[in-house]
Amino acid sequence: MSAEQLNLFDLFPERAEANWEEPWPNPCIRESARARRVILKYSPRRGLELVIPTGFDRRRIPDILRNSTAWVQHQLQRPVQPTPLLPERICLPAHPTPNTRTEWSVLYQPSGGPPTWQERDGILRLNRGQDSPDLCCALLRRWLRSQAKACLDPWIHQLSRDLSLPFARLTLRSQRTRWGSCSRQGHISLNDKLLFLPTAVVRYVLIHELCHTVHLNHSAAFWQLVERHEPHYRQLKSQLKTLLNRIPAWVEDCR
Incomplete structure (x- = not known):
């Protein structure tokens, strides 16, 4: 599985002019031979990740992210969970x-x-x-x-x-x-x-x-x-x- 960091200014030229309620973290895109569909996920530690199947048309990525704006903003606003207690x-x-x-x-x-x-x-x-x-x-x-x-x-x-x-x-x-x-x-x-x-x-x-x-x-x-x-x-x-x-x-x- 390969991974690369995407720059949202390249994906969304209009972002500089838009008034977003929460700034997005630049997503990490990972290409997986096991993936059968596009998966978008977020965690405070790993950030925003987009997993795509091998050979996926990357020209579709901006539309996928644009349609997921509300979901990503919701994830960013969720409280960070405390570190779990370590077991004895x-x-x-x-x-x-x-x-x-x-x-x-x-x-x-x-x-x-x-x-x-x-x-x-x-x-x-x-x-x-x-x-x-x-x-x-x-x-x-x-x-x-x-x-x-x-x-x-x-x-x-x-x-x-x-x-x-x-x-x-x-x-x-x-x-x-x-x-x-x-x-x-x-x-x-x-x-x-x-x-x-x-x-x-x-x-x-x-x-x-x-x-x-x-x-x-x-x-x-x-x-x-x-x-x-x-x-x-x-x-x-x-x-x-x-x-x-x-x-x-x-x-x-x-x-």
């Missing part, structure tokens, strides 16, 4: 292997070196290059991604072999609401926040995405395949909808 303990119950560590104590240690994290004997030590809660949250998210790779990667590969449902590739992401997805090429994406959910629910999500390698839809045939491999999928699917509150605030990259 972290619990990640999702794991298929019994007697595997699922809880850690977190120690925050100021350090003059580069910001890093170290894990040993159930203690997660964060060495911060500066006293910054935002930096600590970023380190914790990096650690969470490493835990997701160590847990979810072998788990879904084992399920794939056990259920004879092969897939091409696994990607780990951190999304707000989507737990997983599967492309036509058999590329499965999983949310690293799954680690905060019960093991049975996570197993259902993995089976759900593996079944999409056969049926890339939610047809009756798809749900029959899911039920063949997970007879209690209805209860687990219903439970999944209630578990967003298990995700701690420090996991959300909202700044």
Whole structure:
């Protein structure tokens, strides 16, 4: 994915003469081969971002931004959320292997070196290059991604072999609401926040995405395949909808 900064004075020559209620930040445009549509998003930390599919006609960008003026101004006027409280303990119950560590104590240690994290004997030590809660949250998210790779990667590969449902590739992401997805090429994406959910629910999500390698839809045939491999999928699917509150605030990259 490539990225470049756009200058709004170039996009909107009339901007210098217009009386805008709020000045826009110059947007960052990112071209993504995975994008199927144009996505405009804003955060106080990252600013304004426009994600476009590969080969998108960039001559349409000014009209897209112009039509989104009200939305952008609303985002700019929203109050900045406070930095979330840093955790003293972290619990990640999702794991298929019994007697595997699922809880850690977190120690925050100021350090003059580069910001890093170290894990040993159930203690997660964060060495911060500066006293910054935002930096600590970023380190914790990096650690969470490493835990997701160590847990979810072998788990879904084992399920794939056990259920004879092969897939091409696994990607780990951190999304707000989507737990997983599967492309036509058999590329499965999983949310690293799954680690905060019960093991049975996570197993259902993995089976759900593996079944999409056969049926890339939610047809009756798809749900029959899911039920063949997970007879209690209805209860687990219903439970999944209630578990967003298990995700701690420090996991959300909202700044």
